[in-house]
Amino acid sequence: MRMYDIIEKKRDKHELSKEEIEFFVNGYSKGEIPDYQMSALLMAIYLNGMTAEELKDLTFAMTNSAKVLDLSSIKVPGKYIVDKHSTGGVGDKVTLIVLPIVASLGVGVCKMSGRGLGFTGGTVDKLESIVGYNVNIPINDAIDQVRDIGLCLIAQSSEIAIADKKIYALRDTTATVESINLIASSIMSKKLASGVDRILLDVTVGTGAFMKNLDDARKLSKTMVDIGNLAGVQTKAVITSMSEPLGRNVGNALEIKEVISFLLSDEETLFSDEIRDLREIIFEISAQMIKMSGVCEDMDKNREDIKEAILSHKAYNKFIELVKAQGGHICSAYMDWLGTNMDMPVLNDKVRYLKEIHAQSSGAIISIDSRRIGEALVALGGGRERKEDNIDPAVGFEFAKKVGDKVEEGDTILTVLYNDKAKFEDAYEYIENAIFIDKVDDEVTASLKNKPHILDIITE
Ligand code: URA
Numbered sequence: 001m002r003m004y005d006i007i008e009k010k011r012d013k014h015e016l017s018k019e020e021i022e023f024f025v026n027g028y029s030k031g032e033i034p035d036y037q038m039s040a041l042l043m044a045i046y047l048n049g050m051t052a053e054e055l056k057d058l059t060f061a062m063t064n065s066a067k068v069l070d071l072s073s074i075k076v077p078g079k080y081i082v083d084k085h086s087t088g089g090v091g092d093k094v095t096l097i098v099l100p101i102v103a104s105l106g107v108g109v110c111k112m113s114g115r116g117l118g119f120t121g122g123t124v125d126k127l128e129s130i131v132g133y134n135v136n137i138p139i140n141d142a143i144d145q146v147r148d149i150g151l152c153l154i155a156q157s158s159e160i161a162i163a164d165k166k167i168y169a170l171r172d173t174t175a176t177v178e179s180i181n182l183i184a185s186s187i188m189s190k191k192l193a194s195g196v197d198r199i200l201l202d203v204t205v206g207t208g209a210f211m212k213n214l215d216d217a218r219k220l221s222k223t224m225v226d227i228g229n230l231a232g233v234q235t236k237a238v239i240t241s242m243s244e245p246l247g248r249n250v251g252n253a254l255e256i257k258e259v260i261s262f263l264l265s266d267e268e269t270l271f272s273d274e275i276r277d278l279r280e281i282i283f284e285i286s287a288q289m290i291k292m293s294g295v296c297e298d299m300d301k302n303r304e305d306i307k308e309a310i311l312s313h314k315a316y317n318k319f320i321e322l323v324k325a326q327g328g329h330i331c332s333a334y335m336d337w338l339g340t341n342m343d344m345p346v347l348n349d350k351v352r353y354l355k356e357i358h359a360q361s362s363g364a365i366i367s368i369d370s371r372r373i374g375e376a377l378v379a380l381g382g383g384r385e386r387k388e389d390n391i392d393p394a395v396g397f398e399f400a401k402k403v404g405d406k407v408e409e410g411d412t413i414l415t416v417l418y419n420d421k422a423k424f425e426d427a428y429e430y431i432e433n434a435i436f437i438d439k440v441d442d443e444v445t446a447s448l449k450n451k452p453h454i455l456d457i458i459t460e
Contacts, residue, residue, distance in 0.1 A: 062189030065163035069195030080197035088120035090208035091245035103151035119374030129253035129393035133328035206243030208370025251396015253349035372434035404449030
């Protein structure tokens, strides 16, 4: 078999056989097929799609490209091990908040996350902004950690789903990310390889997501749910809005700071409009995970328990336990809104420059193009342009205003934190056209502010 013939076949829109799919997945995983041939094939798949049969064969070949984890040693009778995965977004720090919450409520999680992909951020890059945090602990240690503290959060390991690890990095720099087939096979192969009983998918939709409309998000959700069910793993997808950056901060260390603030919220802040987008998504995903794990079926009770876990700092303490277990440095910091010192992760968050971006006119913020914000972050150095690039964990954006907020000309909309003036100039080109302000009446601003963040739930 020759890679050239497989590329040609896909280019000419023919269906690939199981043997051909296994040939290129295994060949690329072992380093026998070069990046340039794999890139050409990925582009052909991106442009010409795949049949359901091809997609199933691709996903299972990727799942079996390395070890499939055996989590039986941490299974508890009557409970299911649930994993959660997002299709990615801008400002998406949901995993970092949900996992400590559910782990503090008795749901064991062993999660492998990815790095930034395209214009979206990655949980692993965010974690690495914590000084000392090791995302590469051996799988057996990760399993031991789940037994000890109920939680581990690591990078895709070379021991697991190696095909996805390599293809993911290649797609990131070859404009082959936004494909339902490639996203579904990437996510489901690594979830199936991680040996979990149940999978909860957060499928994002909007300018800051790979799916731009609800129909495509439903199609991707259904594709992944079908693959999961075919493999005998109950899978559910929650479709969430990514029509503006999620939360207030975008950037690796900045998002860890937002995670800390969220987990240390008092009741008034937790239920404030300021963090409505993040709160709605966090509560839904966490409550669904608790339900799927078999800990508690009652979604209302789960929401109450989530609130209690946050307000009592149980979830925050679990986050700190996680950081410590994986080598992250911790200091003691005074939290003025709590009036006390708390343990806090030490962050690589030093920046030389701050620049406020002001409203050019008065009115209300109608939209913030999150893709442009994600691209601006890459331009600042907070994401990768080439797969071997190092990133600057400290740079990013803090939003003072979000969609639906009224502004006067000159008000600060966001602050840019950066280290390199030339990179700021590049980033500014994206930011400049990302925010749209218009004069609208109160009814319109209210509807913009109150738009839902949970758009659908797909179970079959
Ligand atoms: N997340 C993944 O793990 N893979 C994708 O292709 C997109 C988002």
